[in-house]
Amino acid sequence: MEYKVFCPPDFNEDKYKKMPNVTLKEVTTDGVSPEGFYLTTHMPTYYKYNDNWIIPKSNSLNCVAVLENDTIVIKEIRNLVKGDKVVMGKSRDGQNGVLMYKEGFSKELYEDNGFSVETSFSEEYELLTDLMKREKENGGHIVWVLGPSVVFDHDTRVALVELCENGYVQALLGGNAIATHDLEGGYLGTALGQNIYTQENVPMGHYNHLDLLNAVRRAGSIKKFNDDGHVANGFIKSLTEHNIPIVLAGSIRDDGPLPEVYRNTEKALSAMQEQLDKATLVICLATMLHSVASANLASGYTIRENGDITPVYMYTIDVTENVTRKIAAARELMAVRSIITNVQDFVVNVQKSLIKKEDK
Template sequence: MNATRTVELDGHIIDSGAMQRAFGIVMDLGGTFEIETFDVGRRKEETSYCRMEVGADDEETLREILHELHQNGANLADPVDARVEPAPADQVVPAGFYSTTNHPTEIRYDGEWIPVEHVEMDCAIVVEQSSTSNQNSPSSGDVVEEDGDGEPVRARTKVLNAIREGDLVVTDEVGIRVKPPDRPRDASGPFGFMQGGVSAERPSESLIEEVAEALVETKERGESVLVVAGPAVIHAGGGDDLARLVREGYVDILSAGNGFATHDIERGLYGTSLGMDMETMEHPRKGHKHHIYTISEVIRAGGIEPAVEDGLIAEGVMYECVENDVPYVLAGSIRDDGPLPDTITDAVEAQEAIREQAREADLVLMLSTLLHSVAVGNCLPSTTKVVCVDINPATVTQLLDRGSSQAIGMVTDVGTFVPLLADAVVETGE
């Protein structure tokens, strides 16, 4: 072997499978490893530490191995300062830029480790100094270091379309430290029962009770709950109970699409959801037009909030959001009818609005919406608790496969889940 580097793993690396994955990465990519130090935690609450030398036939293969190990939480044992290069133009990053994971990340700058703000997968890391731009000056509460000249320094993620010419973009993997959340064997870790995975075989009632407890505990700590909801919530009969959760103060932020809001308001106006009578499950004459009538009436009123103030909208999830000052983002789609005036039709603008929601959330409940769940999941750090519920197993597994490994999945009917959850939350919170 002509090229070698030493890496370290620490934490619950055995229980979580991180150590096994690291060994597999090295062998699958044609490298070798030699264990130098291996300290095993001998109790459930104890962590383990592994230091190993990784080798490859050439530097290019070694870089590929180190990249994959880095994504898995293995960090170089002899870090140097992160490499930065100025962006050559707006929305253009330097070749070889570092693409982020959703795990807590630090970069080494001027000999000091700086936490990266707003951790999100598939972004660039930009290093900023207060003297470079007033716009880049750190605000109150931001974590900053000072460079050798005493200037405050910060590091934060930026999506590619937000990159501006001259931004100092981190390249390569050197000087970067990634720390995936620990996954201890028992419920003592930061996620408690939320250990990831998906199964339709889990005892749903007991798991719903645990989700309810997590939701109540989140609120008791003064933290925020984000609900990501699809039209199926209304269509399957869960609208009233989701509205109850909003009314009782257990939903702080709502992320949805034009279809969800339209179905919800249509139900209040006509008693139908996408033309189907919610009581008889029949399709009344002209029922298929109710959703477009609904959109027309809300447009006439000037939006959802004016429609609530005028008495047009008098019940439902959107009504409770307006009445209880729960902020919502309705992200548009190419398939939308109308759409409602509140729907954000610019995809980049909608993405940024969702990103702001994700940064505020401490627990996210995703209800029967594949594309919206994945979109929000992409914006979340791995430290945010996520519960994804869908009758289609592919929705939950795709969320996990896309990188939201902290999510737990429940394959069940959302029309059954939401009422049971609302009952359990109200009972637990009393």
């Protein structure tokens, strides 16, 4: 497949030359923007400074644009520091030096395709696997955002491991539960006390995830627990052994939690942002809150080494249409693809398509 490459405006046209430079105001209090700031969008946006039109390396929703070293960077308001120069204005048509230019991508990238449970998703699977192959071959950064239900099934855990070991995972974002229950599967053969193969509850199984948490906390880290030989198999084990980043953002009440879980929300968001700023493809499975957060944080586009600007596709997979629609809305319907199915079938289908039996 060919990437959909962004076509920028012709800034030699008089109308662009006549547009003003951006107006800037300095931050006087850390974490507080001057009034009248420009609120960012996922759409490709140019900022005119010193009569040059600048597009940031990445963008994010509901942030501010800041001038740094003669270029524009996108910042969360909470990350502003005294002295930052923030872009002012509310228009996006160039009249305040800010030009949102969604027309640079083809119209089909933005269309609301109205997926439902009755939809055939064969084309979406084909597009996804083509994207994954392309990103693997070109040094892309595929970020997976997973909820715990993904690892409650033996075949799904096996499929995730094979995808990881074959270069289709560059980061995992999730919460305490995804890692806890996958490690529980590798340690005790259960997920939330349920046998991951037979799906049967085991005697006193409700203790299992807490026994796992206690054991990992005693070891001091997931890596140490794995290195000590306690984990027989699983996705987290594979990620750890391949040094693939794992970002676990805590919730208001996490059992344990695991030592690596971020319990400070701002630090969790910053760690997620670090991975999503590098993302060239994002795949979200069965976790509404982490997926919506990722949809807001992840850039709408990426700038390739050759200078091409290409969309960052976000795939969202859930059994509930309402969840996928929320995530699509958070992406402003740009380069978002939804599949309404159970995540176990989805992961196994992707694995079978990408990894042939002779490759195993």
